[in-house]
Amino acid sequence: MDWKTLLCEKRQREHTSVGNTSDPRNEFQKDYHRIIGSASFRRLQDKTQVFPLDKSDFVRTRLTHSLEVSSFAKSLGQMIFQNIIIYRDREDVNEEVKDKICNVLECAGLIHDIGNPPFGHFGEDSIRDWFTRNLNKLEFKGQKIDKVLTEQMLGDFYHFEGNAQAVRLLTKLHFLIDKNGMNLNYALLNTIIKYPVSSVQINKNSGDIKDKKMGYYYAEEEIFDAVTNSTGAIGCRHPLAFILEAADDIAYKTADIEDAVKKGFISYQQLLLELKNVYANKCVDEGEKKEYNRAVEKLELYYNKAIENKVSHPEQNAVQRWIIYVQGVLLRCASYGFTSNYNEIMSGNFRKEILSVSRGNAIAYALSDIAFKYVFQSKQIYKLEISAGTIIEYLLDKFANAAVRYDTDEKMSPLDKRLIALISDNYIQAYKIHSAEKDESEKLYLRLLLVTDFICGMTDSYAKRLYQELNGII
Structure with missing residues (x-):
């Protein structure tokens, strides 16, 4: 490459008008x-x-x-x-x-x-789970839907x-x-x-x-x-997908810890003890170990500085300063991971994440694992996710059943007609354009995608509000 x-x-639709020569921006x-x-x-x-x-x-x-x-x-x-x-x-x-x-x-x-x-990665999990449990129950013209759609069409919903x-x-x-x-x-x-x-x-x-x-x-x-x-x-x-992935990893791994400390899921002392006693042995070589130990020392240093400067919340201050430091470390490590594997990446043969082949791997692993242990497995998050899952489940129950008969010669109930009318006009228009001249199975597939399009376009607040309104909760 x-x-x-x-x-x-190149774009799907090339510009047809004469370019604006006074526009200094590139494409x-x-x-x-x-x-x-x-x-x-x-x-x-x-x-x-x-x-x-x-x-x-x-x-x-x-x-x-x-x-x-x-x-x-x-x-x-x-x-x-x-x-x-x-x-x-x-x-x-x-x-x-x-x-x-x-x-x-x-x-x-x-x-x-x-x-x-809506509702983060649990929203994705809920959608996958619903289709896995229900596509073999829904029927279209007397046939189970999982017998009508192709393997790839089904896989798109299951995955x-x-x-x-x-x-x-x-x-x-x-x-x-x-x-x-x-x-x-x-x-x-x-x-x-x-x-x-x-x-x-x-x-x-x-x-x-x-x-x-x-x-x-x-x-x-x-x-x-x-x-x-x-x-x-x-x-x-x-090749740029590797860099985007690393940027995403650095952002969420560090932010999850900062947000978790701010919300009280984990304390400064717990974080320090975890870093010292649990994850230090994840380092695979001396260079990685040196980078890791330096990061742990920085966390203690920032806490002592906050105490010395009589900062009102020294634990939070130390963690926030430390997060900025770690972001810099991981950016430097990701840069090394890409440049040191440049030829393999450009030949299309690199098979890993660029952070995983750098000295930042142990730090990155520790951050994500600590967040999983203290945040994602907490009762508070479980309760929030159960609420989110209930909303997604209800919306899919209602709209998927309505979509199966939409745009067919099968009779729709008055309720189903009203449910389809709630879907964004943009999404309906896209469905009509891209389903034209398709066979029945592909149209059915696109109608089910229409439902996921609608739900994915919702914000958390809108999904919650629509769920409440459809259940008569004012």
């Missing part, structure tokens, strides 16, 4: 403004990052998380490609290419979670992913001018496809990170092929 091809500026900078001006991006401000339906104004939302990922991704791009320009003899990398790469990464950070449903939904939203559902969604450039679209495999190609035991999850639906297979054929990233990840 080479950067001239990887930074493909990648133009997409930044398309994204931040979109309703889909604004809705991220009311979507869960970790704490569903949380009333605090401190903890992260999908919007603030996406802004952090965007910033980290751009910073990583600058660090990595400045290093490549200085120390590697690559004819296809120069300052102009570096700037374009940073523009792509900045935009990719903003949209990497744009397809996620539902916010990543695949993002591709769908950006290329079809964001109906502003025509059927091409936001009409973003192909380099950007390819960067957000972390898993360039379909639902029938998932292989969690392959040892290759790209096979871990589904990256696109059957409905977007043609778009996926067009994008990857144009960028040259065929059968592998786009």
